[in-house]
Amino acid sequence: MVLAGCEERLSTVHPAGPAADTIATLWWVMLAGAAAIFLLVMVLLVLAFRKGEGPSGDDADKRRETLWIKGLGLGFTMTVLAALTAWGLSIGERLLPRPGPDVVAVGAEGRQWAWRFSYPDLPGRTTENVLHIPARRPVDVRITSADVIHSFWVPRLAGKLDAIPGHVNVLRLEAWEPGEYAGVSAEFSGAGYRTHRFTVVAHDAAAWNAFLTGELP
Amino acid sequence: MTDMLRISIPLTVWIAAFSAVYGLQGIICSDLWRTAGLTTGQGRIALIVLGVAAVALQVAMQVLLRRPRFASPLPWVQRVATILAYVALVATLWSFLPVVSTSLCL
Amino acid sequence: MTDKPRMTALRLHKALYPIWRNDPGWKGVLTTVNNNTIGNMFIIGATGMFLAGGILAMLIRAQLASPRSAFMGPEIYNQIFTMHGTIMMFLFAIPFFEALTVFLLPGMLGTRDLAFPRLSSYGFWCYMIGSTIMIVALLAGVAPDGGWFMYPPLSSTAFSSGINADIWLLGISFIEISAIGAAIEVVVTVLRYRAVGMSLDKLPIFAWYMLVVAVMILTAFPPMILGSLILELERAFDMPFFQAEHGGDSLLWQHLFWLFGHPEVYIIFLPAAGVISMVLPVMARTTLLGYGWVVAAAISLAVLSFGLWVHHMFTTGIPHMGLAFFSAVSTLVAVPTGVQIFAWIGTLWKGRPEMHLPMLWILGFFVTFVMGGLTGVMVAMVPFDWQAHDSYFIVAHLHYVLIGGYVFPMIAGIYYWLPVLTGRKRFFRMGEVAFWLVMAGFHGTFLLLHWAGLLGMRRRIDVVEAGSGWELINLLASISGFVLAIGFGLVILDVAVNAFVAVRGRRNPWNAGTLEWATPIPGPAYNVASIPVVNSRYPLHDNPDLPVQIARGEGFLGEPVRNRRETLAVSVARGEPEFISVFPNNTIVPFVMAVVTSVMFMAPVFKWYSLMFIAAGGVTVLALVWAWANGSRRDEGLLDAGRGVFLPPHTEVAYPPGWWGSLFLLLADSVLFGSLLFGYAFLWTVAPNWPPPRILQTGIPGPVLALAGAALASGGIRLADRAIRAQGQPWPGLLASLAGLAALVAAAGTVFAGTTYNAHAYDATLWVIAGYVVFHAGIAGLMVLFLLGRIGAGYISSRRFGDARVVRLWIDYAVLAALIGLGGAWLPGVLS
Numbered sequence A: 001m002v003l004a005g006c007e008e009r010l011s012t013v014h015p016a017g018p019a020a021d022t023i024a025t026l027w028w029v030m031l032a033g034a035a036a037i038f039l040l041v042m043v044l045l046v047l048a049f050r051k052g053e054g055p056s057g058d059d060a061d062k063r064r065e066t067l068w069i070k071g072l073g074l075g076f077t078m079t080v081l082a083a084l085t086a087w088g089l090s091i092g093e094r095l096l097p098r099p100g101p102d103v104v105a106v107g108a109e110g111r112q113w114a115w116r117f118s119y120p121d122l123p124g125r126t127t128e129n130v131l132h133i134p135a136r137r138p139v140d141v142r143i144t145s146a147d148v149i150h151s152f153w154v155p156r157l158a159g160k161l162d163a164i165p166g167h168v169n170v171l172r173l174e175a176w177e178p179g180e181y182a183g184v185s186a187e188f189s190g191a192g193y194r195t196h197r198f199t200v201v202a203h204d205a206a207a208w209n210a211f212l213t214g215e216l217p
Numbered sequence B: 001m002t003d004m005l006r007i008s009i010p011l012t013v014w015i016a017a018f019s020a021v022y023g024l025q026g027i028i029c030s031d032l033w034r035t036a037g038l039t040t041g042q043g044r045i046a047l048i049v050l051g052v053a054a055v056a057l058q059v060a061m062q063v064l065l066r067r068p069r070f071a072s073p074l075p076w077v078q079r080v081a082t083i084l085a086y087v088a089l090v091a092t093l094w095s096f097l098p099v100v101s102t103s104l105c106l
Numbered sequence C: 001m002t003d004k005p006r007m008t009a010l011r012l013h014k015a016l017y018p019i020w021r022n023d024p025g026w027k028g029v030l031t032t033v034n035n036n037t038i039g040n041m042f043i044i045g046a047t048g049m050f051l052a053g054g055i056l057a058m059l060i061r062a063q064l065a066s067p068r069s070a071f072m073g074p075e076i077y078n079q080i081f082t083m084h085g086t087i088m089m090f091l092f093a094i095p096f097f098e099a100l101t102v103f104l105l106p107g108m109l110g111t112r113d114l115a116f117p118r119l120s121s122y123g124f125w126c127y128m129i130g131s132t133i134m135i136v137a138l139l140a141g142v143a144p145d146g147g148w149f150m151y152p153p154l155s156s157t158a159f160s161s162g163i164n165a166d167i168w169l170l171g172i173s174f175i176e177i178s179a180i181g182a183a184i185e186v187v188v189t190v191l192r193y194r195a196v197g198m199s200l201d202k203l204p205i206f207a208w209y210m211l212v213v214a215v216m217i218l219t220a221f222p223p224m225i226l227g228s229l230i231l232e233l234e235r236a237f238d239m240p241f242f243q244a245e246h247g248g249d250s251l252l253w254q255h256l257f258w259l260f261g262h263p264e265v266y267i268i269f270l271p272a273a274g275v276i277s278m279v280l281p282v283m284a285r286t287t288l289l290g291y292g293w294v295v296a297a298a299i300s301l302a303v304l305s306f307g308l309w310v311h312h313m314f315t316t317g318i319p320h321m322g323l324a325f326f327s328a329v330s331t332l333v334a335v336p337t338g339v340q341i342f343a344w345i346g347t348l349w350k351g352r353p354e355m356h357l358p359m360l361w362i363l364g365f366f367v368t369f370v371m372g373g374l375t376g377v378m379v380a381m382v383p384f385d386w387q388a389h390d391s392y393f394i395v396a397h398l399h400y401v402l403i404g405g406y407v408f409p410m411i412a413g414i415y416y417w418l419p420v421l422t423g424r425k426r427f428f429r430m431g432e433v434a435f436w437l438v439m440a441g442f443h444g445t446f447l448l449l450h451w452a453g454l455l456g457m458r459r460r461i462d463v464v465e466a467g468s469g470w471e472l473i474n475l476l477a478s479i480s481g482f483v484l485a486i487g488f489g490l491v492i493l494d495v496a497v498n499a500f501v502a503v504r505g506r507r508n509p510w511n512a513g514t515l516e517w518a519t520p521i522p523g524p525a526y527n528v529a530s531i532p533v534v535n536s537r538y539p540l541h542d543n544p545d546l547p548v549q550i551a552r553g554e555g556f557l558g559e560p561v562r563n564r565r566e567t568l569a570v571s572v573a574r575g576e577p578e579f580i581s582v583f584p585n586n587t588i589v590p591f592v593m594a595v596v597t598s599v600m601f602m603a604p605v606f607k608w609y610s611l612m613f614i615a616a617g618g619v620t621v622l623a624l625v626w627a628w629a630n631g632s633r634r635d636e637g638l639l640d641a642g643r644g645v646f647l648p649p650h651t652e653v654a655y656p657p658g659w660w661g662s663l664f665l666l667l668a669d670s671v672l673f674g675s676l677l678f679g680y681a682f683l684w685t686v687a688p689n690w691p692p693p694r695i696l697q698t699g700i701p702g703p704v705l706a707l708a709g710a711a712l713a714s715g716g717i718r719l720a721d722r723a724i725r726a727q728g729q730p731w732p733g734l735l736a737s738l739a740g741l742a743a744l745v746a747a748a749g750t751v752f753a754g755t756t757y758n759a760h761a762y763d764a765t766l767w768v769i770a771g772y773v774v775f776h777a778g779i780a781g782l783m784v785l786f787l788l789g790r791i792g793a794g795y796i797s798s799r800r801f802g803d804a805r806v807v808r809l810w811i812d813y814a815v816l817a818a819l820i821g822l823g824g825a826w827l828p829g830v831l832s
Ligand code: HEM
Pocket: C054, C057, C058, C060, C061, C081, C082, C084, C085, C086, C088, C089, C093, C147, C148, C149, C395, C398, C399, C402, C403, C407, C445, C458, C459, C460, C461, C481, C484, C485
């Protein structure tokens, strides 16, 4: 596993949990595919400047239409895109917050410009700008907002999900290892937007139990 | 003007069906559906029925467009209209695939 | 007629020039309705806005160059990036292609002007005045600061109490008038004003693209205009459309905005694709491969682009199936894009491409836009977007498509259509130098910003913090950004120098086949001395003498015997001559109306509502003056159109140009209404705190009034129409119509009476629906009165009843809107 330094603490390509990891894989595969397609198009473009004109006439044009439009324009693009779409959707399905026996629920409420986290397992307990979760267990963050729209984003753990007044959105997180993970709000919210940050602390089983029994400050 | 309609109707029907399916999905996942005593499973069936109906409508337009009564007198318009009717059919199949392949209200 | 002596080209020019020319001097600037003049001014104005947006971009890049270079606080920075995005999208990108279209389209179609010359002028002045207001607001430090998509609640009064947001909402809506106006013009022009014989399959491909784009504008802008309207109502009167506690939902804004915002990017891309489809084949000395396929691709792209707006909302918590629909369509839309790309490359293979300056820019387009398209497909993948959304990956992506897919092709087009560029020696290859500076600068600026985004750099942050890991990328981006700016500056300088200094080149230097090359550019005010007859897509290739024949008056309307501005309207599909359209003379009315309209839109910014109503009255009066000026008090019968063909004037056809214009305006209007009903349904199903505490009781009087009013209004105008054609008395029918419209207003009144406008989003929505009904019944009523006046003044006869048809259309629309809208308002009361 890549250990992220200070400079990678918000990096989506240094995943520290399954959701971010899956998405990073998706990105690398798409990058490779895109590079290949880009090269193909560039080669076709350069080859167009070879000397000499092709055959002319209606028949030649018909053949060209078949090759360029039906073959490359429709056939090639549709094949690639159908495969990619199917893959993308199946990944999306895997990342959804499905109910499960060891899922832990926490609450996150954004406001200008702080986050308050709550713990249904520990009624009454809230923390400001620090979210405590157990490591190696799926966590459902129930996200909402007290004022304008914000977005809950811990890039090394998972994608982002918006905090919208009047709505509760659920994001599935999981950290592979105990540790601290940087989080930011990722929806523009006015003057204090840049510094609208928080930290996720993932605990090992013992520390999490300590947190639940109120022994952790 | 009729030629313009020939060109635009199949795709317009697609966008209408698309909006209808998206709207229905919204209703199924809303409180209205639950208060009406309906389940998500029934919701998926409703979506599938709507999707199949949309595909059937597109197929019907394929057939109609070839009838002398509805075909364009201009061969070029007829050709473009046919292409676009295929586009609408493919768009219908393509965009409704999630109905059977993704989670409904998660 | 054929044995009459033909006028020589010069004599014909001398006859046409006094009829079509602008007023002399400065007055001419304000009163001109000529597409060439307006197009020119429009291009210069939009270029000015590109410079303004570019200067803001430079401020952004200076701020972000390094952790220490930040010189603005967030309050200013937020205005700067908001205005950069707003200016580039609304004041540069859209106006610039409109300008190019106003300038080029009549020539390409072989006609004398756009369908509604006064509308060109009105739209242009709305744009110029609105842009000036935005720039003044920026300089005064009260510019919008909520980002170019202005999400509430951040843009609601509670969190943006200043006038900044009002300026955005009202200013942009005002400017959109020019977009809607231009769209109506383009649709009617492409459909009805063309060379004879130019059937749908022979349209220059750019005209097809612009037809598609214009229809898209008419269907995409209304949702945003509605959104702006109701957000402004919320800000001004506390009607809680977007406030969750009162049943509103900020997501409604996002839907309305992106319902516009996504089609918008294709509205911007398609004109560029149209330019490429015109320029690239000429550069390759061949014809476009798969013309029909390209038309089909453009149309598919247009419609599909209305089915993917939610991809801007992938992180808002919509259920995965909902997202999946839009993800699927987002990838599907790449197929017609791919078809076009490969059709263009195939065209290059088919021909013998030559490396002129326009071609260079098109190659720049290919390199850049293909990359932007590929990253676009990436963000169409829902999970990937969860990471990339609102990061610099998106900033990079959007500039790849906007600059690569729009700015580069537009520059190619400018160089292509500036024929004065060729035929002279250039001492210093400034154009080429500029090109390479732009290419290096652009990719240097934006390529690595993708990576910064993946490393977690959010868009819209005001400082690049030390230790973030993005410092180097941003430094490089800022340095390259200045190179890019210098490159763009050189392009503008080069074009300006060439436009003003260069010697005149010969006509048609590229040896293109389309009609805009049949006259020298800038062409004479009347564009074509006579309306040509064409038999293919490339008439100049079929008949190299065509320009001379046109100039000699051998086409239609080649002899200006009636001493007024006339052009030919043709049938939609086949381009057969149908009637003679008489165009208005120079007039100051559009300019004055634009000024008064700007007062109407800006007064509410300062809560000067009485001034707003006075200005609205002024706009109404001016609109009536405008409409009155059109028409004739005598029957003219069939007129000589040249070449042995006799046609009626537009006053004597059942569906005159004004009817067509109204039809497409109502198309836009109905989309606005549809968006309103969508909003109603959306709030009902998705918004928190529904159902509302109190539901409107239907009662008996409302529905009875609505039904009776509908029957009277629609029936009355039909009676009147029949009476006019039979030379009978139209009064009874028209009075019945008026009574019917009044009943519709009363029916809407019961909705106002039964609800409290600011109690709940439900009440607020019903008020807007009922208000919409009243507004349209009012317009239709005014039109009936106008028609009565016209009848009294002798403008209407059994041959001249087109005005009545226009009024009938508006009445029918008002009736339909009332039945659907009020029905929808009463439905919950009936059900419960
Ligand atoms: C002249 C070169 C340009 C440079 C160097 C540039 C640079 C930038 C940068 C750095 C941002 C991000 C600001 C932020 O998120 O804090 C931005 C945003 C944006 N740019 Fe540009 N830009 C340029 C040209 C354009 C053009 C030509 C267009 C459109 C046709 C455009 C449209 C936008 C839009 C829509 C945004 C988003 C604004 C927002 O977040 O509200 N830009 N630009």
